[in-house]
Amino acid sequence: MIYMRIYDVVIVGAGPAGVGAALQCSINGLKLLLIEKNEIGGRIRLARRVENLLLDKSISGDDASGYLKKIVLNRGIDFIEGEVKKINSFEGRYITYTKKRAYYSKSVIVATGFVPNIPEIAGIDELYRKGRISFEWKGLKREVDSPMLVIGGGEVGCDSACSLKENGFDVIVFSRSEKLNINPILLQDVNRLGIKVINGIRYEEVFAQGNVIILNIIKNRKRYFFRGKSILITVGGRPNLSIIEGISERERLFVCGDANKDNYHQASIAFGDGINTAMRVTQILSGRPK
Ligand SMILES: Cc1cc2nc3c(=O)[nH]c(=O)nc-3n(C[C@H](O)[C@H](O)[C@H](O)COP(=O)(O)OP(=O)(O)OC[C@H]3O[C@@H](n4cnc5c(N)ncnc54)[C@H](O)[C@@H]3O)c2cc1C
Structure with a gap:
């Protein structure tokens, strides 16, 4: 039996x-x-x-x-x-x-x-297919002179940015909204750690150029390009x-x-x-x- x-x-x-x-x-x-x-x-x-x-x-x-x-x-x-x-x-x-x-x-x-969601940004699906996108900060490798580009300025994005900064990473947080909508304790930490935040932006495109990832955004009708080694996505x-x-x-x-x-x-x-x-x-x- x-x-x-x-x-x-x-x-x-x-x-x-x-x-x-x-x-x-x-x-x-x-x-x-x-x-x-x-x-x-x-x-x-x-x-x-x-x-x-x-x-x-x-x-x-x-x-x-x-x-x-x-x-x-x-x-x-x-x-x-x-x-x-x-x-x-x-x-x-x-x-x-x-x-x-x-x-x-x-x-x-x-x-x-x-x-995790993947935001609608031209070129992001290709980076995803190539395994060039991360959804968790743990396990990311620190690169000298190359910031981590964090897409999403919510609590998970800002909390992850603080963790990265405390672990020696250079980090930039990008957010579509005009100001960070996070709890005051976390906001204090973001400011204290001197994390660079770029608010009120529109994403135009993201693509890889060899080892480098280039993020193209519009802010106040001006176009900017940011270079980084990796992208961390935190948009819910x-x-x-x-x-x-x-x-x-x-x-x-x-x-x-x-x-x-x-x-x-x-x-x-x-x-x-x-x-x-x-x-x-x-x-x-x-x-x-x-
Ligand atoms: C950076 C960050 C900071 C946060 N800060 C806070 C905070 O300060 N306070 C707070 O309260 N919350 C915080 N959270 C949110 C909190 O972590 C989540 O709300 C919580 O972990 C949800 O628990 P869960 O068990 O529902 O899901 P999860 O924690 O996502 O657990 C789901 C589990 O299921 C497993 N799993 C999935 N699919 C399968 C499968 N097919 N087979 C077997 N296993 C599977 C996964 O591996 C995972 O371990 C934070 C989250 C992040 C990412």
Whole structure:
């Protein structure tokens, strides 16, 4: 006889939302499996300083993701590294496929965050195809005398610019809006670190010339060219839900964290949404009314 293990819940993504969900499912005694394609921690590991956690002080993104790793480890949560390629449903069960295996469960929580947007700038698709664009500041290589061109002057762009500057990079932030729309603490850091910000611009074109990337912008009807070694794009994103496209059985399939289009993109919201989702899963699987 073939024994097939059936989990109560498979959770995809181990960022704040997935770990929050895994923690609560484990507290509630559900048989769960957490699957993550990269590191536990998700995008919060990119944050320079997280101000709004349930703590009496701000902490670094590295420390925040360290806490998430400890939750998974200390609670003995069943965790595997792997990229989920697809989720299907069949006869009341969900089947989650990684490259190596299929996992069966009664319910699924999708906590896969978002897919970054690519702004509409002439030439950007070609740079993207050539792998000349980055979406995360970590892992970028510092180049002497060549600034990092950060496209997007929101909180993620400015926070990443501060991290780059503190790591010795020369950096310029470009923003379409007339002034930076970020929280005052971050604005203070941008100013204190002397980060160059170019506001109120229109992007014209971007292209590669050998090793160098050239960004062509218009500001106050004048044309400017900026040269850099790399481009970092931080202009928001959309829910990362391709693994559940076309799935018909949705009753016990849940989406939480940044993958949920209605949420603000904050770690505590994602973590709390994970907990909330785990409570709903527990209640539905138990068959009890709320
Ligand atoms: C630079 C920066 C600074 C930030 N600063 C702050 C801050 O100060 N305060 C704050 O509250 N928030 C901050 N945030 C936002 C915060 O990081 C996010 O809101 C939060 O991480 C969302 O959690 P999540 O679990 O929903 O998604 P994510 O953190 O994106 O996690 C999703 C996880 O799913 C995994 N995954 C995706 N697809 C698959 C797949 N097919 N198979 C397996 N795994 C998959 C990903 O690898 C990832 O680990 C910042 C973000 C950035 C980038």
